Amino acid sequence: MSVVAPAPAKEVRSALAPRRSGAGMWPVVAGLAVIAVVFGSINNHFLSPENLANLALQMAATGTISLGIVMVLLLGEIDLSAGSVSGLCAVTMAVLHVRHGWDPVPAIGVALALGLAIGLLHGLMVTRIGMPSFVVTLAGLIGWQGLLLYLLGQGGTINLPFDGLLARLSDTWLPNWIGWLLAALIVGAWTAGGLISRQVRRRAGLPHHSALRLAINLATLALALGAAVMILSADRGVPLLLVIFGALVVATDLVLQHTAFGRWMYAVGGNAEAARRAGINVRRIRVIAFMAASFFAALGGMLAASRLAAVNQSSGGSDTLLMAIAAAVIGGTSLFGGRGRAYAALLGILVIQSITNGMLLLNIDSSMRYMVTGGVLAIAVAIDSLARRGNPR
Amino acid sequence: MISVRDVHKRYGAVQALTGVSLDLHLGEVVALVGDNGAGKSTLVKVISGVDVADEGRIECEERTVRIANPHDAQALGIATVYQDLALCENLGVVANLFLGAERRRWSLLRHAGMERSARDLLASLDVRIADIQAPVAVLSGGQRQSVAIARALVGEPRLIILDEPTAALGVEQTAQVLDLIRRLRDRGLAVLIISHNLVDVRAVSDRIAVLRLGRNAGEFRTADATQEAIVAAITGAAV
Numbered sequence: 001m002s003v004v005a006p007a008p009a010k011e012v013r014s015a016l017a018p019r020r021s022g023a024g025m026w027p028v029v030a031g032l033a034v035i036a037v038v039f040g041s042i043n044n045h046f047l048s049p050e051n052l053a054n055l056a057l058q059m060a061a062t063g064t065i066s067l068g069i070v071m072v073l074l075l076g077e078i079d080l081s082a083g084s085v086s087g088l089c090a091v092t093m094a095v096l097h098v099r100h101g102w103d104p105v106p107a108i109g110v111a112l113a114l115g116l117a118i119g120l121l122h123g124l125m126v127t128r129i130g131m132p133s134f135v136v137t138l139a140g141l142i143g144w145q146g147l148l149l150y151l152l153g154q155g156g157t158i159n160l161p162f163d164g165l166l167a168r169l170s171d172t173w174l175p176n177w178i179g180w181l182l183a184a185l186i187v188g189a190w191t192a193g194g195l196i197s198r199q200v201r202r203r204a205g206l207p208h209h210s211a212l213r214l215a216i217n218l219a220t221l222a223l224a225l226g227a228a229v230m231i232l233s234a235d236r237g238v239p240l241l242l243v244i245f246g247a248l249v250v251a252t253d254l255v256l257q258h259t260a261f262g263r264w265m266y267a268v269g270g271n272a273e274a275a276r277r278a279g280i281n282v283r284r285i286r287v288i289a290f291m292a293a294s295f296f297a298a299l300g301g302m303l304a305a306s307r308l309a310a311v312n313q314s315s316g317g318s319d320t321l322l323m324a325i326a327a328a329v330i331g332g333t334s335l336f337g338g339r340g341r342a343y344a345a346l347l348g349i350l351v352i353q354s355i356t357n358g359m360l361l362l363n364i365d366s367s368m369r370y371m372v373t374g375g376v377l378a379i380a381v382a383i384d385s386l387a388r389r390g391n392p393r
Numbered sequence: 394m395i396s397v398r399d400v401h402k403r404y405g406a407v408q409a410l411t412g413v414s415l416d417l418h419l420g421e422v423v424a425l426v427g428d429n430g431a432g433k434s435t436l437v438k439v440i441s442g443v444d445v446a447d448e449g450r451i452e453c454e455e456r457t458v459r460i461a462n463p464h465d466a467q468a469l470g471i472a473t474v475y476q477d478l479a480l481c482e483n484l485g486v487v488a489n490l491f492l493g494a495e496r497r498r499w500s501l502l503r504h505a506g507m508e509r510s511a512r513d514l515l516a517s518l519d520v521r522i523a524d525i526q527a528p529v530a531v532l533s534g535g536q537r538q539s540v541a542i543a544r545a546l547v548g549e550p551r552l553i554i555l556d557e558p559t560a561a562l563g564v565e566q567t568a569q570v571l572d573l574i575r576r577l578r579d580r581g582l583a584v585l586i587i588s589h590n591l592v593d594v595r596a597v598s599d600r601i602a603v604l605r606l607g608r609n610a611g612e613f614r615t616a617d618a619t620q621e622a623i624v625a626a627i628t629g630a631a632v
Contacts, residue, residue: 197505204509258502260495263484267492270483277443277479278493279464338483 025332027383028347031376035351039358046358049235055350055357056232057170060245061086061304062320063349066327067252068296070345071289073328074256074269076337077133079293081122081140082324086301087316088148089115093302094158094311095151097166104165108302115298116291118144123287133290141321149313157312160305170307173237180233182243183225191218241303246346248299253342265289269338300324319370326373327352330380351376394419394583395440395471395552400449402435409435410446411607417552422574422584424594424615427604428627433587436604437554440585441473442466467494472550476557478541482530486522487511489529490544514543518573535566542573552583559593571597591623605629 039046065082072079093111096102118140125136152158160167174182194214201208209217232238256262267275268285276282297316304320305311329335330351331344352373359369395417402410410432417423427433438444440451442463450457453469460466466473480489487504490511496503508525515522520539522532529537538561545553555574559567574597577584588594594601595615603611603626611626624630 200505201508204505206505206508206512258504259500260497260502263488263492263495263502266484267481267488270481271479274479274481275492277463277473277475279462279467280493338481 025341025343025347027380028331028344028351031330031351032347032354035354035358039354039361043358043361046361049231051357051361052231053235053239055353056239056242057307058357059349059353060170060239060241061300061307062323062353063245063300063327063345064248064303065297065300065320065324066331066345066349067248067342068293068300069324069328070331070333070340070342071252071265071292071296072133073333073335074265074337074340075286075289076269076335077126077286077289078137078325079122079140079290079297080134080137080321081118081144082137082293082297082300083316083321084141084144084148085115085118085294085297085316086304086320087311087314088118088144088151088301089298090301090305090311090315091148091151091158093166094160094305097164098158098160108166111302112295112298115294115301119291119294120287122294123290126290127283127286145317148315152311152313157310159310162309166302166306167309170239170241170303170309172240174240174243176229176233176237179229179238182238183222183229186225187218187222190221194218241307244303248296249342249346256342261285261288266338271338323349323352323373326377326380329384330376332380332384334384335381336384348380394454395469396452397436397440398450398452400436400439400446400451402432402439402444402446404435409607410439412449413604413607413609415602415609417583417585419551419583420578420581421600422578422586422598424598424601425585425587425604426589426591426594426601426623426627427610430606431604431610431627432607433604434556435607437473437556437585437587440466440552441471441554467548467550470548470551471554472545472548472552473554474541474545474556474558476560478537480529480537480541480544483528485526485528486515486532486540487525489540490514490547492544494548510547511543514546515539518543518546518576519569534561535563538562538566538570542570546577550582552585553577555584555586557587557589559588559590567593591620595620603627 036047045051065086068082069079089111092114093107096107096110097104122133122136122140125131126133194217198208198214229238256265264275264280264285267278267280268282272282275285301316304315327348328340328344329348331340331346331348333340333344355372355376356369359366359372397413397415400410400413401408413432413436415423415425415436425433425436435444439446440460442460442465445461451460452458458465458469460469460471481492484492487508491507496507511525515525518539520536520543522536522540529540532540538558542555542558558570558574562570571593574584574586578599586594586598598615601613601615601618601623602609603613603623605627606629610629613623613626
């Protein structure tokens, strides 16, 4: 028995209108442009290839943590423990690797598994006991920090060998030709994806983008990637750390947009009761989101340790967590759940790190830096709140 | 198609259902009526897997089945449209229609295939929505009701349960929904509607089952029943 009528009626062309989902990413992109112009005009070193390469290195660790924050924010939850967890996992890795002489790869594996286990614990406390995620992860913020200090013990700092896998990770620069090849492959993949999607929609008789629109999108992507590779090649090349972070962001977004799991994340964030009635295992989605948050935190901890070539008592401490959350929100992830893309982590951390980097270049005190970052965060949340209120319910 | 046999359900101190039975057949619209607190919603929750009965059993085509969660009900071909519609406001129409039943290939969502079916389905129900990708939050109340009913049809169910389908609608939209319910029956589906509105119930149903204080309180063929007899069964007054 089929309930589907045979005759495809006249399609409504307005379906080509852009998806209305909050303010989208354009405010952030505009903000980035303003930041670039302001700092670039005050200090001509800001837009230099060397500084932009440093910027790329600086944002990878916190950006990866922020990616995990996006996953929990999509459900309308929060993870305050991400900073502590990143530090704890980095310390665990360093203790195994340096003090116990493990190979780096199994040490990293254990540390990442620890991240997953912590996320599982948080998720179960939220879903099984019904504790608010704010409290669960606040306890985590304090508790995991304590465990970090305990593991680190006396001394307080563990240096990673400079010629080891981890230290080399953040000092690896792709040769120019690989950078260009990578950019070409990405543009090629996007072109193929766009063409296939357009072809499929056309064959199904659905409204589809014009070839011109597709070409403009692809040209924008190619220009952005080309500019990035060109600037970074003028310095030391494309940093491997940036490639890793970028790949994580793209992979996460593809999962969120094109798998049922991703669809269910948005559904649970939008209306958990509706998702439950649709037969979605809401508990499992929640637990997985917390595991993803802690996993990305652990991964970010590895990247931070790699960049510092050491772990110490302030690993994952100070403003790491706050910057990760601020980045996710500035990038356009709604605190109310159900809206946002993985790209928010990339755009948001780019804004925050640009401000930090630019102010350091100008020798401005960190008091000023915090105030400006706070202001940007407030503006981002204001835009989110207004966009939400603008939606007729 | 589905038979409920001697079901009991208790919430804390409240005995919501006491030995309730109900038979539903393909190609027939059954209306479930009763006063507030009569147990209509509880019975629907038990059939749709939202709640599990304390005692009693549910049979599907002569076989006893277990409906422990909404997924079990879905697998048996039972779809429910709740009064609060249960739509995800942040998702588009297509995403809502296929929520929990997404079509996939190699675990990737089949966006185009789902949108094609969604457009065909909405066209067959004479539902007009300008931007099918826009979040449901921007649709009108009538459009959302239509999306919710269309969504119940996506899984190609055999039984559709409609909880107060006309409660929030105007005269013209009510007529459209009643037409839609008749179309569902003509397609051979079993339909169970819960309603306070006896006019709508008499207009569309084939059979009326009355609940009162959690017990069966009478069953009528709509064609033979008088309004007075139904009201008497609902209120418990002697005829």
